[in-house]
Amino acid sequence: MKISVVGTGYVGLVTGVALSHIGHKVTCVDIDQNKVEKMNKGISPIYEPGLEELMVKNINEGRLFFSANHREGFKDSKVIYIAVGTPEKADGSANLTFIEQVAKDIAVNIEENVIVVTKSTVPVGTNHYIKDIIEQHLIKNVKVEIVSNPEFLREGSSVYDTFNGDRIVVGADNTEAAQVIKEINEPFGIPVYVTDVQSAEMIKYASNAFLATKISFINEIGNICEKLGADIESVAYGMGLDKRIGSMFLNAGIGYGGSCFPKDTKALTQIASNIDHQFELLESVIKVNNNQQSLLIEKAKDRVGNLRGKKVALLGLSFKPNTDDMREAASIVISKRLLEEEAEVIAFDPIAVSNAKRIIGEGIQYTESLEEALQDSDFALIVTEWNQIKEINLQTYVDKMSTPLIFDGRNCYDLNEVEKYNLEYHSMGRRSVVAKPAVAVQ
Numbered sequence: 116m117k118i119s120v121v122g123t124g125y126v127g128l129v130t131g132v133a134l135s136h137i138g139h140k141v142t143c144v145d146i147d148q149n150k151v152e153k154m155n156k157g158i159s160p161i162y163e164p165g166l167e168e169l170m171v172k173n174i175n176e177g178r179l180f181f182s183a184n185h186r187e188g189f190k191d192s193k194v195i196y197i198a199v200g201t202p203e204k205a206d207g208s209a210n211l212t213f214i215e216q217v218a219k220d221i222a223v224n225i226e227e228n229v230i231v232v233t234k235s236t237v238p239v240g241t242n243h244y245i246k247d248i249i250e251q252h253l254i255k256n257v258k259v260e261i262v263s264n265p266e267f268l269r270e271g272s273s274v275y276d277t278f279n280g281d282r283i284v285v286g287a288d289n290t291e292a293a294q295v296i297k298e299i300n301e302p303f304g305i306p307v308y309v310t311d312v313q314s315a316e317m318i319k320y321a322s323n324a325f326l327a328t329k330i331s332f333i334n335e336i337g338n339i340c341e342k343l344g345a346d347i348e349s350v351a352y353g354m355g356l357d358k359r360i361g362s363m364f365l366n367a368g369i370g371y372g373g374s375c376f377p378k379d380t381k382a383l384t385q386i387a388s389n390i391d392h393q394f395e396l397l398e399s400v401i402k403v404n405n406n407q408q409s410l411l412i413e414k415a416k417d418r419v420g421n422l423r424g425k426k427v428a429l430l431g432l433s434f435k436p437n438t439d440d441m442r443e444a445a446s447i448v449i450s451k452r453l454l455e456e457e458a459e460v461i462a463f464d465p466i467a468v469s470n471a472k473r474i475i476g477e478g479i480q481y482t483e484s485l486e487e488a489l490q491d492s493d494f495a496l497i498v499t500e501w502n503q504i505k506e507i508n509l510q511t512y513v514d515k516m517s518t519p520l521i522f523d524g525r526n527c528y529d530l531n532e533v534e535k536y537n538l539e540y541h542s543m544g545r546r547s548v549v550a551k552p553a554v555a556v557q
């Protein structure tokens with residue numbers, strides 16, 4: 116089937132590539148001319164494992180196209196997917212400006228009946244709002260059906276997730292439209308759950324809010340464990356053995372970041388407050404997460420005292436491993452705090468340095484070499500659990516650092532392993548390891 120995808124960010128590009136890979140003829144449309152030029156040359160504008168290879172394969176096999184022109188991109192399409200951003204407004208609610216613009220772009224450029232499928236995360240009621248906008252601006256006598264099809268992929272594993280997701284949610288008023296979307300997705304072999312539009316919209320927010328709740332919950336338990344001498348890794352493992360709880364998303368650390376959980380949890384509290392419901396549980400989840408992000412700095416200050424002039428190795432910048440995405444990364448809050456404390460910061464990340472420079476700025480130094488970041492440093496803060504960090508020979512900390520003192524926000528190392536080295540190691544929700552008499556950092 117001929118399909119168009121509007122927006123080529125993490126969701127749109129992966130969707131377009133995956134749909135072309137299962138045999139559809141797909142044109143991805145983006146207003147960003149530079150991105151379109153890059154993609155036409157077979158270069159992915161984002162870093163996602165496996166994406167560029169799959170993109171090039173489908174371009175070469177004549178199923179995948181890119182355009183900066185909506186009319187050209189929508190030509191002959193039976194289905195148009197919307198995958199533009201829905202960022203956060205100052206009050207935390209979802210900004211629908213891009214969605215409204217796409218609805219108008221669709222209205223004035225389509226020449227035949229289409230099904231408009233929203234992949235973007237949008238508040239309950241938005242799909243109907245999209246239909247209203249399109250119908251108000253239509254210039255041809257055509258029929259438009261809408262389908263909500265929220266996206267559940269994770270950055271860093273988006274290609275894998277698209278082919279191996281747990282479910283595809285389809286929300287529709289019109290059973291024929293739902294059936295078309297079901298059939299389009301059939302080759303993925305993933306169970307499709309069909310429901311009404313409003314419920315599909317809510318499934319997305321509720322899922323993200325639930326996962327964020329799981330993270331803030333385990334972080335609170337971790338903070339308590341640390342003070343009582345229990346070990347959060349053992350506690351999470353023991354909890355996860357209960358199938359009703361499940362072992363996933365119980366990794367304690369410095370909290371969640373990224374382009375979705377922070378914005379979608381805030382948007383859901385706004386959605387609730389619009390109908391005079393105060394979502395107290397979710398408000399606490401957000402508060403716990405905000406505190407968690409700066410916990411690593413508090414730990415360092417408790418141990419080291421004044422941070423002024425201290426040479427700090429900041430290990431990991433992206434909000435999670437295997438992505439160059441810096442949106443709401445804990446490293447932003449942490450580097451800001453370090454600069455306020457007048458520390459000297461050298462940050463390591465294997466992929467996200469150029470994005471980080473734009474967001475964090477030139478107040479800190481950057482390197483793509485872990486060893487260079489550690490060289491002569493007074494202490495290290497682990498912010499993202501990149502494999503390069505997890506797999507480092509721990510002796511490197513001892514050899515390179517001025518004082519081998521580590522504050523690990525992602526529990527990268529086994530405590531028994533750490534004990535074999537002359538390290539001082541503080542992690543999250545676990546006992547500290549001080550292998551040799553207290554390291555003098557003054």
Ligand SMILES: NC(=O)c1ccc[n+]([C@@H]2O[C@H](COP(=O)([O-])OP(=O)(O)OC[C@H]3O[C@@H](n4cnc5c(N)ncnc54)[C@H](O)[C@@H]3O)[C@@H](O)[C@H]2O)c1
Binds near residue numbers: 150267
């Ligand atoms: N990033 C994720 O992991 C993820 C996962 C699930 C759902 N979502 C949701 O999916 C949506 C998209 O997220 P993203 O991270 O892919 O966004 P993004 O910001 O990375 O990309 C959006 C793209 O849309 C383009 N665009 C904006 N207006 C346009 C228009 N009128 N016509 C054509 N192109 C236009 C932009 O140029 C940009 O390239 C959001 O609602 C987000 O909440 C994101």
Ligand SMILES: O=c1ccn([C@@H]2O[C@H](COP(=O)(O)OP(=O)(O)O[C@H]3O[C@H](CO)[C@@H](O)[C@H](O)[C@H]3O)[C@@H](O)[C@H]2O)c(=O)[nH]1
Binds near residue numbers: 236267268366367374
């Ligand atoms: O046990 C855990 C799991 C995750 N995180 C953190 O949570 C954040 C989000 O991680 P993850 O969910 O893996 O990545 P995202 O790409 O943000 O994906 C989430 O957000 C997407 C956008 O809505 C959804 O599509 C996905 O289903 C949902 O997992 C990151 O900062 C992680 O470090 C933890 O602290 N502990």
